[in-house]
Amino acid sequence: MSNPPSASPTDIARRGEAIEILPGVHWIGALDPALRAFDIILRTANGTTYNAYLVRGSHGVAVIDTVKAEFADEFFARLESVADYDEIEVIVLNHLEPDHTGALPELMRRAPQARLHISSRAPAMLKALLKPREEDPLEYRTADTGDEVSLGERTLRFLHTPFLHWPDTQCTYLVEDGVLFSGDVFGCHHCDSRMFNDRCADFRFAFDYYYAHIMRPFKTHVMDALKLIEPLALKIIAPTHGPILRDRPRRYLTRYRELSSASFAERIGNEDPTLVVFYMSSYGNTARMAEAVCAGAEEAGARVSLYDLEGGEIQPFVDLIETADALAFGSPTINGDAVKPIWDLLSSLAVVDLKGKLGAAFGSYGWTGEAVRMIEDRMRGLKMRVPVAGLRIKLIPTDEELEECREFGRALASAIVSGEKGRVIDFADLG
Numbered sequence: 001m002s003n004p005p006s007a008s009p010t011d012i013a014r015r016g017e018a019i020e021i022l023p024g025v026h027w028i029g030a031l032d033p034a035l036r037a038f039d040i041i042l043r044t045a046n047g048t049t050y051n052a053y054l055v056r057g058s059h060g061v062a063v064i065d066t067v068k069a070e071f072a073d074e075f076f077a078r079l080e081s082v083a084d085y086d087e088i089e090v091i092v093l094n095h096l097e098p099d100h101t102g103a104l105p106e107l108m109r110r111a112p113q114a115r116l117h118i119s120s121r122a123p124a125m126l127k128a129l130l131k132p133r134e135e136d137p138l139e140y141r142t143a144d145t146g147d148e149v150s151l152g153e154r155t156l157r158f159l160h161t162p163f164l165h166w167p168d169t170q171c172t173y174l175v176e177d178g179v180l181f182s183g184d185v186f187g188c189h190h191c192d193s194r195m196f197n198d199r200c201a202d203f204r205f206a207f208d209y210y211y212a213h214i215m216r217p218f219k220t221h222v223m224d225a226l227k228l229i230e231p232l233a234l235k236i237i238a239p240t241h242g243p244i245l246r247d248r249p250r251r252y253l254t255r256y257r258e259l260s261s262a263s264f265a266e267r268i269g270n271e272d273p274t275l276v277v278f279y280m281s282s283y284g285n286t287a288r289m290a291e292a293v294c295a296g297a298e299e300a301g302a303r304v305s306l307y308d309l310e311g312g313e314i315q316p317f318v319d320l321i322e323t324a325d326a327l328a329f330g331s332p333t334i335n336g337d338a339v340k341p342i343w344d345l346l347s348s349l350a351v352v353d354l355k356g357k358l359g360a361a362f363g364s365y366g367w368t369g370e371a372v373r374m375i376e377d378r379m380r381g382l383k384m385r386v387p388v389a390g391l392r393i394k395l396i397p398t399d400e401e402l403e404e405c406r407e408f409g410r411a412l413a414s415a416i417v418s419g420e421k422g423r424v425i426d427f428a429d430l431g
């Protein structure tokens with residue numbers, strides 16, 4: 001069934017009908033224009049979409065992804081406008097996040113003959129999601145890069161693109177039509193019922209914002225995925241959130257490459273080991289320690305940057321951290337704790353890949369001195385390595401104690417130079 005030629009996508013989306021992308025390929029997702037915070041952490045000024053797709057071939061119909069549970073009625077209405085349930089042979093889940101699998105149990109009930117196709121990393125997660133009874137085990141097929149499913153004259157080919165942004169992520173390529181169903185990759189939270197990138201409002205900021213919060217921690221995996229995607233003949237990228245990218249889709253690959261490639265250090269051609277030291281200090285004691293730490297690290301060959309957190313915004317420091325080899329945080333102990341700007345910075349690092357970074361903590365204290373240990377614990381919690389034991393100095397540092405600080409800096413720099421970098425847990429272990 002195709003839509004009447006006179007109806008614009010806006011009308012169609014509002015009316016709750018499927019939108020034709022190509023003959024036999026439809027958007028059957030849902031619009032969520034009222035949403036203002038996605039997954040608690042992401043803000044969106046104009047909601048989001050949950051994009052699901054239907055592909056018709058001569059040997060059956062494939063449904064690619066579903067929608068958040070609350071939007072199941074909308075999804076099923078759109079699906080029913082272009083296909084019957086008994087035609088569905090294939091259900092592809094590009095990743096198993098609830099906003100794309102909410103309608104899955106009901107879809108499986110309505111189309112019991114359909115075979116699930118998930119990535120090779122997804123089975124454990126699928127079981128955790130659907131909690132099948134022992135007497136009624138789940139049936140599914142797993143896919144790796146290059147595996148295909150034929151729908152007759154149309155072929156779905158899978159690309160293994162783990163960690164973008166869930167461990168089980170894959171993309172699905174409709175070979176003959178050059179359509180990439182990319183899951184959350186190249187997606188954004190932008191609800192626009194005009195649906196196609198050449199018709200929608202300008203959503204570039206939403207695209208970059210989504211990347212910064214969702215894909216940025218996985219830059220290495222983004223680059224691996226781009227190596228698989230870039231050689232494809234691409235006419236349309238159909239992500240699971242936001243506009244369908246049919247006008248010059250390669251621009252979005254280029255943007256991902258720009259955002260994921262060369263670190264700042266690489267761009268300026270700096271190959272020295274880099275240490276960034278952040279501190280706060282009320283009476284200048286931790287500040288004196290910080291300067292001595294930097295002097296020692298420099299002597300040992302590190303390129304050092306020193307910043308007083310009292311004088312800066314968090315975001316540029318987050319960017320700086322991403323390209324540093326080692327970080328040191330200096331905080332006095334105030335009321336049994338490290339000071340708030342240090343915590344603010346440390347709590348902003350979830351968007352950064354901290355793989356391979358070293359961490360160290362130091363600070364002046366009066367009587368209990370908890371701050372240093374607390375910062376070290378936090379860094380270990382972020383999977384950083386802490387190769388040099390934290391340094392605490394009671395009140396005003398003496399000359400001998402400042403020499404200790406220099407030695408601390410030298411030890412930290414030597415740890416970078418000797419390559420004592422490395423993460424305790426690799427993301428791959430979590431899959």
Ligand SMILES: Cc1cc2nc3c(=O)[nH]c(=O)nc-3n(C[C@H](O)[C@H](O)[C@H](O)COP(=O)(O)O)c2cc1C
Pocket residue numbers: 280281282283284285286287331332333334335336337364365366367368369370394395396
């Ligand atoms: C309001 C206040 C609370 C403090 N609380 C603690 C504390 O809980 N434990 C501790 O060891 N020192 C505490 N101190 C002492 C400071 O850590 C100490 O003066 C330190 O040398 C300050 O270093 P700075 O000059 O780098 O800020 C406190 C100091 C102030 C002013």
